[in-house]
Amino acid sequence: MESLFSLEGVHLTPKQRRIADVVEKEGTSIVYHTEKEIADKSGVSVPTVSRFWPLIGFTNFKDFKQVMKGRIEVTPENKFKNFAEQMDEDHILNRLIEHHFKNLVQTGNHLNKEHMQKAIQTICTASDVYIYAPASSEGLGDLLEFRLKRFGIRIERIAKSGFEVYESMLHMSSASTLIVFQFVEMLAETQALFEHANSLGMKIILITDQLVSNMHEYVDYSLYTHRGEMWEFHTMVAPVAVLEAMVMGVGLELEEVSLERLKTLSDLRKTYKHLIPK
Numbered sequence: 204m205e206s207l208f209s210l211e212g213v214h215l216t217p218k219q220r221r222i223a224d225v226v227e228k229e230g231t232s233i234v235y236h237t238e239k240e241i242a243d244k245s246g247v248s249v250p251t252v253s254r255f256w257p258l259i260g261f262t263n264f265k266d267f268k269q270v271m272k273g274r275i276e277v278t279p280e281n282k283f284k285n286f287a288e289q290m291d292e293d294h295i296l297n298r299l300i301e302h303h304f305k306n307l308v309q310t311g312n313h314l315n316k317e318h319m320q321k322a323i324q325t326i327c328t329a330s331d332v333y334i335y336a337p338a339s340s341e342g343l344g345d346l347l348e349f350r351l352k353r354f355g356i357r358i359e360r361i362a363k364s365g366f367e368v369y370e371s372m373l374h375m376s377s378a379s380t381l382i383v384f385q386f387v388e389m390l391a392e393t394q395a396l397f398e399h400a401n402s403l404g405m406k407i408i409l410i411t412d413q414l415v416s417n418m419h420e421y422v423d424y425s426l427y428t429h430r431g432e433m434w435e436f437h438t439m440v441a442p443v444a445v446l447e448a449m450v451m452g453v454g455l456e457l458e459e460v461s462l463e464r465l466k467t468l469s470d471l472r473k474t475y476k477h478l479i480p481k
Contacts, residue, residue, distance in 0.1 A: 207226060207227060207231070207271065208259040208260065208261075209259070209260070210223065210259070210415070213259065215258070215415070218245070218246075218247045218251055219251070219255055219258065220415045220416060221245040221246060221247060222241065222245045222251070222255045223255075223259075223414075224245075224414050224415040225241060225244045225245045226241070227414040227415060228309065228414060228432070230309075230312065231271050231272075233271060234271045234272055238252045238253060238264050252264070302431070302436075303438060303440045303441075305429075306429045306431060306438065306440060306441040307429075307440065307441050309441075310427065310428050310429045310441040310444065313414060313427045313429070314426060314427050314428070314445065315425065315426070318424040318425055318426060319424075319426060319448065319449065319452070320452070321424055322408045322424040322449060323449060323452035323453055323456055324456065325380050325406045325408065325423070326351070326356065326380060326382075326408070326449070326453050327453055327456045327457055329356070329379060329380035330376065330378035331356075331357040331359060331378075331379050331380075332351060332358050332379070332380050332382060333358075333360075333375060333379060333380070333381045333382070334347060334348055334359070334360050334361065334382050334384075335381065335382070335383045335384065335385075335396055336360075336383075337363040337384070337390060337393075339386065339437075339439075340384035340385075340386060340410075343384050343410075343439065343442055343443065343446055344360060344384060346443070346446060347446055347449075347450070350447075350450040351450065351453065353461075353464055353468070354453060354454065354457050354461055354464060355460060355464055356453075359371055359374070361396070364390075364392055365392075368392050368395065368396065372396065375400065375405060376403060376405075377404040379400075379405050380406045380408065381396060381405055381407045381408070382408045383396065383397075383408070383409050383410070383422075384410045384411075384442070385409060385410075385411050385413075385418060386411060386413075386430065387413070389416070389417070397421035398421070406423045406424075407421060407422040407423050408422065408423065408424045408426065409421075409422040409424070409425045409426065410426045410428060410445060411425065411426075411427065411428070412427070412429060412437075412442075413427075426449070428441045428442040428444075428445045429441050430442065
């Protein structure tokens with residue numbers, strides 16, 4: 204989806220970046236919000252929000268809303284929301300489906316398709332791939348490692364925190380690729396990895412839920428995934444979808460290798476099924 208505004212040549216403070224991130228995530232539905240609501244969602248004051256609009260080329264919030272109203276359209280998200288409202292509100296599965304659908308739609312709207320394709324090609328041509336998946340993203344790192352290893356790609360997992368991170372940094376080269384899962388704020392370990400990878404000329408792929416962040420300045424390809432609003436229960440449905448799409452893309456790029464590996468796996472299962480039954 205086209206960005207709501209341009210940040211080219213604009214220097215934002217951390218608070219202003221949070222406002223920009225909230226506005227981008229809300230899309231054109233931001234016109235139904237008040238500055239107070241935007242301030243609450245961003246964790247800043249109302250005056251800080253009021254001073255934000257001139258920075259992005261608008262006189263004030265009213266001017267911004269007027270322009271946005273011309274871009275409002277009927278979206279799949281809104282159609283599904285109307286449908287979901289007719290269902291039993293007490294049914295948790297229905298609420299979860301609506302929540303996941305909204306996150307997937309937001310992800311699809313904001314995901315940079317060109318970055319996705321280039322990220323896939325980068326993984327396919329890398330000598331080795333380093334995966335950094337700290338905290339809640341650890342399971343995503345496990346899944347990505349499992350999938351990519353089937354294609355014969357050399358994978359190294361980076362320690363989640365502390366001095367052990369250096370052990371992986373020691374072996375990186377310009378032919379390596381770094382994949383980082385980083386949600387919310389950038390960790391000190393993440394910044395160290397970014398700076399070291401940049402110094403080596405490595406390609407960096409970032410999977411994040413932040414549309415506006417200084418992390419993007421360090422990386423080659425940013426893949427956005429929506430996990431929910433700041434105040435909502437964050438799920439990993441959309442991140443898994445992005446991850447699986449990337450893996451499928453790698454499989455298609457390495458089609459002959461993929462088929463050969465899968466055949467070998469099938470042969471191994473047949474050979475040793477008397478020892479390790481399926």
